[in-house]
Amino acid sequence: MLELKRVCFGVRNEKGSKEILKDVDLTLEDRQFIVITGPNGGGKSTLAKLIMGIERPVSGQILFNGEDITDWDITRRAQAGISFAFQQPVRFKGITVKDLIRLASGDKALSTNGACRYLSAVGLCAADYVNREVDASLSGGELKRIEIATIIARQTTKLAVFDEPEAGIDLWSFHKLTHVFEKMHEEQRTILIISHQERILNIADEIVLIADGRIQKRGTRDAILPELLEVTGSCNFFKEDEA
Amino acid sequence: MDEIQKHLLMEIADLHGIPEGAYNIRSNSKSIGRASSANIEIVSKTDKDGIDIYIKPATKNEAVHIPVIMDKAGIKEMVYNDFHVGAGADVVIVAGCGIHCGSDTGEQHDGIHTFFVEKGARVKYIEKHYGEGDGSGERIMNPTTVVHLAEGAYMEMETTQIKGIDSTKRITQADLADDATFVVHEKIMTHGRQQAETGFEVELNGAGSSTNVISRSVARNSSHQLFLAKIRGNNRCHGHSECDAIIMDDAKISAIPEITANHLEANLIHEAAIGKIAGDQLVKLMTLGLTEKEAETQIVNGFLK
Ligand SMILES: Nc1ncnc2c1ncn2[C@@H]1O[C@H](COP(=O)(O)OP(=O)(O)OP(=O)(O)O)[C@@H](O)[C@H]1O
Ligand SMILES: [Mg+2]
Numbered sequence: 001m002l003e004l005k006r007v008c009f010g011v012r013n014e015k016g017s018k019e020i021l022k023d024v025d026l027t028l029e030d031r032q033f034i035v036i037t038g039p040n041g042g043g044k045s046t047l048a049k050l051i052m053g054i055e056r057p058v059s060g061q062i063l064f065n066g067e068d069i070t071d072w073d074i075t076r077r078a079q080a081g082i083s084f085a086f087q088q089p090v091r092f093k094g095i096t097v098k099d100l101i102r103l104a105s106g107d108k109a110l111s112t113n114g115a116c117r118y119l120s121a122v123g124l125c126a127a128d129y130v131n132r133e134v135d136a137s138l139s140g141g142e143l144k145r146i147e148i149a150t151i152i153a154r155q156t157t158k159l160a161v162f163d164e165p166e167a168g169i170d171l172w173s174f175h176k177l178t179h180v181f182e183k184m185h186e187e188q189r190t191i192l193i194i195s196h197q198e199r200i201l202n203i204a205d206e207i208v209l210i211a212d213g214r215i216q217k218r219g220t221r222d223a224i225l226p227e228l229l230e231v232t233g234s235c236n237f238f239k240e241d242e243a
Numbered sequence: 244m245d246e247i248q249k250h251l252l253m254e255i256a257d258l259h260g261i262p263e264g265a266y267n268i269r270s271n272s273k274s275i276g277r278a279s280s281a282n283i284e285i286v287s288k289t290d291k292d293g294i295d296i297y298i299k300p301a302t303k304n305e306a307v308h309i310p311v312i313m314d315k316a317g318i319k320e321m322v323y324n325d326f327h328v329g330a331g332a333d334v335v336i337v338a339g340c341g342i343h344c345g346s347d348t349g350e351q352h353d354g355i356h357t358f359f360v361e362k363g364a365r366v367k368y369i370e371k372h373y374g375e376g377d378g379s380g381e382r383i384m385n386p387t388t389v390v391h392l393a394e395g396a397y398m399e400m401e402t403t404q405i406k407g408i409d410s411t412k413r414i415t416q417a418d419l420a421d422d423a424t425f426v427v428h429e430k431i432m433t434h435g436r437q438q439a440e441t442g443f444e445v446e447l448n449g450a451g452s453s454t455n456v457i458s459r460s461v462a463r464n465s466s467h468q469l470f471l472a473k474i475r476g477n478n479r480c481h482g483h484s485e486c487d488a489i490i491m492d493d494a495k496i497s498a499i500p501e502i503t504a505n506h507l508e509a510n511l512i513h514e515a516a517i518g519k520i521a522g523d524q525l526v527k528l529m530t531l532g533l534t535e536k537e538a539e540t541q542i543v544n545g546f547l548k
Contacts, residue, residue, distance in 0.1 A: 054526055074529040083530070090527040093487070094459075094545035103541065104531045150531065 001190050002028040002051065002159055007060030009046055020046050021213045024060070028159070033181070033191045035204035037228060043213040044194045045087050048161050051192075052084040053077045064159070081158030085165060087194070089147035091135050097146055098130040104150035118149040121180055123173050140168040145177075152180065159190045166197045178203060201225070244275070251312040251341030255371040258308065262337075266308040267294055269322070271315045283307055283334075293323035293355075296336075300329030300361065307336045311352060314343035316380060319351040330361040330393075339371040342382040342407070349380035349409075357389040360396040360423075368400045374407025381409040388415045392423035394449065399426040404439065405547065406432070412440045419480075421449035429458040430547045433466035433494070442471040447480035447509065456484040461543050462494035473501040476509025486515040489546060 009021040021043045028034055036044050049055040051062065053074040062070045069077060092100070101118055102110040116126030122145040132138065134146060144167060151160055162181070166174050178199055185191050193200055201207055207224040209217045217227050244252070248270060252258045261268075261276060265283035268276040272292075279285050282302035286295050296307060309324065326336060342350050360366055374382035390398055396419075404411060417425045425445060433439050445454045454474060462468045474482040486498040500513035520542050528538035 052530055054530075074526060075532060075534050078530050078532040086527065090521070090523045092524055092542065092545060094548045095541065096545075099541075099545060103528060103533065106532060154531065156532075 001030045001032075001065055002026075002192075003061075003063040004047075004050075005061040005063070007047075007050060007057045007062065009043075009050060009055060009057050019213060021050070021057075024213075024215055026208065026215060028190055028192060031185070031188055031190055033185050033203065033205045034193070034208060035201055035206075036192065036194045036208045036210055037196060037201065037224075038210040038216070042211045044210050045163055047210065048084060048163050048192070048194060051159075051161055052082060054084075079156075081156055083151045083154045083157040083160045085147050085151045085160075085162040087163035087167065089143045091138070091143065093133065093135050095134050096130070097132055097134055100134050100146065100150055101153045104153040105155065115153075118153045119146070121152055122146070122149045123176055124149070141170065141173075144168045145173075148177065148180065152184070157184075157189055159192065160184055162191075162193045162195075164194050164196070166195060166200065175199065244270070247314050247343050248312050251314070251343055251373065251375075252310055254373040254375075255312070255339030255341040256308055256310045256337050258310065262306070262308040264306050264308070265296075269309070269311045271313055272318060272320050280305065285309075288323060288325075291323050292321065293325070296324065296326045298326070298328045298332050298334055300331050300364075302329065302332040302334060305334050307334065309336070309338050311338075311340040311354070312343075313341070313350050313352060314345070314376070316344070316346040316348040316350065316378070320353065322352070322354045324354065324356045326356065326358045326360075326366075328358065328360045328364045328366055328396075331363045332361075333365040335367045335369070337369045339369070339373070340384055340386075341373045342375070342384070344374065344376040344378040344380045344382050346378040347380050348378075349383060351381075351383040351385075353385040353387075355387045355389065358391065358398065360390070360392050360398055362393045363395040364393075365396070366398045368398060370400070370402045372402075372404040372408055372411070374409070376407075382407060383410045384408050385412045385414075387413070390415070390417035390425060392417065392419045392425060392452075394420045395422045396420070397424045397426075399428075401428045403430045404432070405430065406434075408437065408439070409435075410438045412442075414442050414444075416444045417454070418446040419449050419452035419454065421478075422451040423449055424452070425454045425456075427454075427456045427458075429456075429460075431458070431460040431468065432543075432547055433460075433462050433464075433468055435464050435466060437466040439467070440469040440471075442473075443484065444473045445475070445482065447474065447476045447482055448478055450479045452478065453481040454483070458484075458486045459488070459547060460486075460496070461489045461491065461547060462496050463491045465493045467494070468496045470496070470498045470515075471501075472499075472513065473503070474511055474513075475503045475505060476511050477505045479506060479508035480510065482509070482511040484513045486517075487546075488515075488517040489543065490517055490519055 472484040498515040502511040
């Protein structure tokens with residue numbers, strides 16, 4: 001359903017150019033549940049943004065259900081069924097939680113009850129939140145849950161990408177949230193979650209390990225977990241220092 | 244009233260017809276309907292154009308509507324309305340001005356509204372300005388609001404100017420006695436080559452007085468906006484003003500704050516932020532399937548809601 005072919009991405013800054021993703025090949029089958037993990041700065045969020053169209057590859061190709069979407073803009077990809085929950089959700093002055101969920105659902109007449117259903121799914125007591133603004137007054141964890149609710153509200157989603165959905169959410173609540181992902185999966189959706197959480201790694205069909213802008217390994221949990229410790233345990237900076 | 248007038252009334256006062264309670268409807272410089280109530284009396288001024296509104300002390304849960312509508316070319320008027328709000332009253336005052344301009348001769352409404360809010364009274368003042376019509380004549384409005392708040396009085400002012408006014412210069416002046424509170428929420432959107440200037444001057448004279456002046460605005464195309472806020476703390480008091488603006492296209496916005504503390508216990512803050520729509524806000528809404536234009540509209544509408 002999703003195919004990345006030799007995707008490269010880099011940025012140019014005053015110090016020259018920097019390669020962030022190198023020759024990434026990644027295939028997701030229909031209804032797969034894949035988790036991407038790996039050390040900070042490895043390129044995971046960048047990969048998710050490339051899939052959503054927020055960033056464009058320097059070279060390579062992205063296919064969605066067989067169609068080349070490399071040049072599609074964000075809106076077109078969203079309308080084709082790709083959803084993306086941000087690692088750092090955006091705040092809006094004046095837009096209420098209900099407004100945002102309504103926009104996500106694509107149902108202009110979405111009732112307050114309808115919006116509440118999605119909020120309850122992420123463990124928010126809906127009545128306290130529907131009319132609040134998605135602004136700086138929300139806590140980090142609340143904002144993160146609302147972000148996840150916007151993805152649940154998108155009924156047309158075929159591929160849902162979540163970037164570290166666990167970040168900022170207390171462990172107890174997160175346990176419940178994992179059911180949200182499982183439910184979406186049962187509803188025949190393809191799920192891609194970027195996560196460092198063991199609980200999420202445990203429910204995935206497969207785990208993809210990204211480090212230094214490359215896919216280092218892909219496989220089942222048992223095959224990847226030992227590898228993970230190796231990669232995250234190393235640090236070039238300190239190594240150079242010691243030398 | 245014809246359809247144009249009914250529509251103007253709808254836009255500025257949410258009125259579908261004649262309001263309940265006390266009201267005065269002014270159309271093309273004449274009063275076309277007026278009613279007083281047991282507690283609220285409206286009388287014409289004799290020395291100049293305008294009305295006096297007398298609200299008896301302790302009047303509760305009543306509203307006064309005083310909309311102004313204009314659709315005749317070439318009108319230029321200056322109106323004085325004085326509100327005398329008796330001690331302990333709690334009322335809502337809905338004012339507003341709608342101009343329809345169908346020719347190339349402009350129309351102008353200048354109004355001075357003066358509020359005398361007595362001890363412990365509470366006023367919610369709602370004012371909406373709206374212009375329409377395909378005439379090329381300029382629609383001009385220059386509202387001045389002068390507010391005198393007695394001890395413990397509270398006034399909340401909500402002003403909105405979203406559409407159709409080519410040029411506006413609004414002045415709001417307030418002086419506050421002990422424990423009085425003055426809150427302002429202003430919303431402005433300008434298009435085309437419109438000009439909007441808004442100036443606040445608040446004198447915090449009383450001990451324990453406070454003010455909060457919040458302006459949210461959007462300037463599009465090649466419009467200009469100027470926001471001036473002067474707050475003087477002359478006693479133990481709290482003052483806060485905030486200008487939050489979105490700038491688009493070739494528009495220009497200036498925010499000029501001035502806070503003066505003339506007392507050691509005066510606590511004054513000014514915040515101003517002007518910037519374009521945040522890119523990540525657009526991106527988020529686009530990931531929900533909106534086009535960039537639709538996302539922009541949602542962000543602006545929410546911001547000015
Ligand atoms: N616009 C940019 N300019 C410069 N460097 C960037 C830019 N975007 C990303 N990077 C760098 O690319 C690398 C990958 O970033 P990315 O956000 O994809 O990492 P990540 O794997 O999601 O990390 P984390 O686990 O911390 O979320 C980082 O080193 C980051 O600093
Ligand atoms: Mg990341």
